[in-house]
Amino acid sequence: MRLRVFPPGLPGGVPRHWRSFGATVLRVLAVWAVSTLTLLVLAGILPDFRLQSPEAGNSATYIATTAAIGAGVFGLLGAVVWPVLVRALLLVPALVLGTLVFFLNGSLLWLALSLVPYGSGSADPGTAVVVAAAMSAASSAAGTALAVRDDGAYRRRLARLADRRRRREGLGPAPRTPGTVFLQLDGVGHGLLREAVTGGAGGEPALMPTVAAMYGATHRLTPWRTDWPSQTGASQLGILHGSNKDVPAFRWYEKGSGEVLISNRPSGAAELQRRAVEETGDRGLLALDGASRGNLFTGGAGQVALVVAVAARRGRENRSRAGYVAYFSDPANATRTAVSFVAEVVRELIQSTRSRLRGERPRVPRGGLYPLIRAFATVVQRDVVVAAVLGDVFSGRSAVFADLVAYDEVAHHSGPRGSDAKKVLRRLDRSVALIAKAARRAPRPYRIVLLSDHGQSAGQTFRAAYGLTLEDLVRAGCGLPVSRRVGRTPSGAEARAAARAALHRPESGPQNEERTPSRSAGPVVLASGNLGLVSFPDVPGRMSREQVDKRHPTLLRTLADHPGIGFLLLHSEQHGPVVLGGGGAEHRLDTGEITGGPDPLAPFGPGAADAVRRTAGFRNVPDIMINSVIDPESGAVHAFEQQIGSHGGLGGEQNDAFLLSPRELSAPSGEEELVGAERVHLVLRRWLNEAAGAAVPASRARDENAPAAPDGEAPAAPDREFPAAPDRESPAARPA
Structure with missing residues (x-):
């Protein structure tokens, strides 16, 4: 018996585009029905919301018709007016935009009810906000459920979106070579990730099941050691642009300009990126068909969203909040994220109150704007970045690098292994799962690489442990006035007494407590986690150890002998870069000679000596760099900021980052340890080159459910090779 073969489309010869059109109409009608039913239910249970005037009759047909028209007009306004409103509000701060979403949605509902041709539906402003949010959520859930059930329509829609974008950008069909998605889990250290994917010792399930499945089946976990400083600005600059030279901290004072450069400010990030490109002569890791999402730097990508380095630029493509337009143009997205934003603020308030009532230690204040900042990092930034990555995957981009900052923000205030931070890890795992599922339906195969920029080290803050800040200690060591509170602490009193004795000043008393010494205008003291920086603005160039000793005879010993200080880095006129420790110990970095006591x-x-030696050669290193002490058993450090989970210096898990890479890629390194962000950049560039040359057979180019290429179509040519790093000495071998 001969089987009948039908043309593409429905059995019986119905063209595929008619089938798609019919399915779309049915989905629209179904969503409309759900919205209408939601409106009717809300009108029945909310006393301040009516679909008819009191004088009108109670005809069920009348009420249902009013609800149907109102739901339809509301949906139409959401599709037409909402994107315009979001674009008009691009200049509104992100935190404010999250709140405005509710009121804008409520205004659209009020407008929809007023446009109903008959009847007199009404709602007060507060009720309109609630009704609009409920309707958006219901319609979004219905649309998602229908799309999931109709896999064929879902795949065809993704294919059309991808082909349309590629044609608009002149890229042609998606290639068969693999693309690569780099997902940076900000602040997640190697040890913490290993615990999250292997479960507890008592047989507890893995904290991150999606990542655990990768680790157990398709990916290899590799640790890498960060530079000094161990913070996102230095690490991500090195990873994306191949050089983090002259980045001594998260923030530092530059004597040349007389300003503090902060790496997560738009001006600071743009300047650091400019310097890195100038140093390497290369645009960055993502220069070829790449996208940068939620990062500090672009990496040379042509597509950016929520990238700090371009936030100050003008132009539609470079506006830092351009990613908000694509995401919040869908009112369902806006409502869902706004609701989650409010829920996260409430969650933080409950968690911080519970921590305070339980008397948990260590603990830092979590009031002020922090609940809003946390909600932005864990909800808004995550949702927008993940949506942008999904769009990149569906469009078939060759390389995508995205930073998910949620864990890092929460761990700073709740602790690296606190219950609050662990809950964030679970939610990040769901984001990874969403991207992984999308990658399986993309128009080209994708390799997903997870990595981190640093870890986090726990510990009590320096101020909580010793009763004074680092700036207080430095000023006391210089003989400068500090507050009476500091003078009453053991550390502050000892430092002040030593400084006064060395300067031949009388003992402190009421008559001279606040007298300002005339020797100096005072140092600039900054902090980056457990890394401290001291600069004397009135002295041009970097001060030598000898100059510091001459000007402030007790300062260096006050700092080095303090129980909360691990070591100091200075430049000696006689010995070059030197590290000072307690009890007169010195480590002369150029020769490796150690004098006066054990190696600090x-x-x-x-690897500490190599990391410190490299940073000591930076042209803008401050006069004195200070690293807190480390507990050798627990790995705890003392942050000079208000953080109980910190990074920025040396000590503990903050220096142990990770790479989780597909086994089909070459091993990140051989037997030697992978050290420094610049080395990681070379590894990622090598993987992109491997992917560019790895033609995937047609049978493996897509998963079994993805649409196949038309008969007779030749496989797409491989991507062009990603440009190699400029011909220069390896960053690992280059002298500092």
Whole structure:
């Protein structure tokens, strides 16, 4: 018996485009029905919401018709007017935009009811906000459920979106070579990730099941050691642009300009990126068909969203909040994220109150704007970045790099292994799962690489442990006035007494407590986690150890002998870069000679000397760099900021980052340890080159449910090779 073969489309010869059109009409009608039913239910249970005037009759047909027209007009306004409103509000701060979403949605509902041709539906402003949010949520859930059930329509829609975007950008069909998605889990250290994917010792399930499945089946986990400083600005600049030279901290004072450069400010990030491109002569890791999402730097990508380095630029493509337009243009997205934003603020308030009532230690204040900042990092930034990555995957981009900052923000205030931070890890795992599922339906195969920029080290803050800030200690060591509170602490009193004795000043008393010494205008003291920086603005160039000793005879010993300080880095006119420790110990970095006591760098591990030596050669290193002490058993450090989970210096898990890469890619390194963000950049570039040359057979180019290429179509040519790094000495081998 001969089987009948039908043309593409429905059995019986119905063309595919008619089938797609019919399915679309049915989905629209179904969503409309759900919205109408939601409106009717809300009108029945909310006393301040009516679909008819009191004088009108109670005809069920009349009420249902009013609800149907109102739901239809509301949906139409959401599709037409909402995108215009979002574009008009691009200049509104992100935190404010999250609140405005509710009121704008409520205004659209009020407008929809007023446009109903008969009847007199009404709602007060507060009720309109609630009704609009409920309707958006219901219609979004209905649309998602219908799309999931109709896999064929879902795949065809994604294919059309991808082909349309590629044609608009002149890229042609998606290639068969693999694309690569780099997902940076900000602040997640190697040890923490290993615990999250292997479960507890008592047989507890994995905290991150999606990542655990990757780790157990398709990916390899590799640790890498960060530079000094261990913070996002330095690490991500090195990873994306191949150089983090002259980045000594998260923030530092530059004597040349007389300003503090902060790496997560638009002006600071743009300047750091400019310097890195100038140093390498290369645009960055993502220069070829790449996208940068939620990062500090672009990496040379042509497509950016929520990238700090371009936030100050003009132009539609470079506006830092351009990613908000694509995401919030869908009122359902806006409502869902706004609701989650409010829920996260409430969650933080409950968690911080519970921590305070339980008397948990260590603990830092979590009031002020922090609940809003946390909600933005864990909800808004996550949702917008994940949506942008999904769009990149569906469009078939060759390389995508995205930063998910949620864990890092929460761990700073709740602790790296606190219950609050662990809940964020679970939610991040769901984001990874969403991207992984999308990658399986993309028009080209994708390799997903997870990585981190640093870890986090726990510990009590320096101020909580010793009763004074680092700035207080530095000023006391210089003989400068500090507050009476500091003078009453053991550390502050000892430092002040030593400074006064060395300067031959009388003992402190009421008559001279606040007298300002005339020797100096005072140092600039900054902090980056457990890394401190001291600069004397009135002295041009970098001060030498000898100059500091001459000007402030007790300062260096006050700092080095303090129980909360691990070591100091200075430049000696006689010995070059030197590290000072307690009791007069010195480590002369150029020669490796150690004098006066045990090596002050020994507690920080075998790679500490190389990391400090490299940073000592930066042209803008401050006069004095200070690293807190480390507990050799627990790995705890003392942050000079209000953080109980910190990073920025040396010590503990903050220096242990990770790479989780597909086994089909070459191993990140051989037997040697992978050290430094610049080395990681070379590894990621090598993987992009491997992907560009790895033609995937047609049978493996898509998963079994993805649409196949038309008969007779030749496989797409491989991507062009990603440009190699400029011909220069390896960053790992280059002298600092």
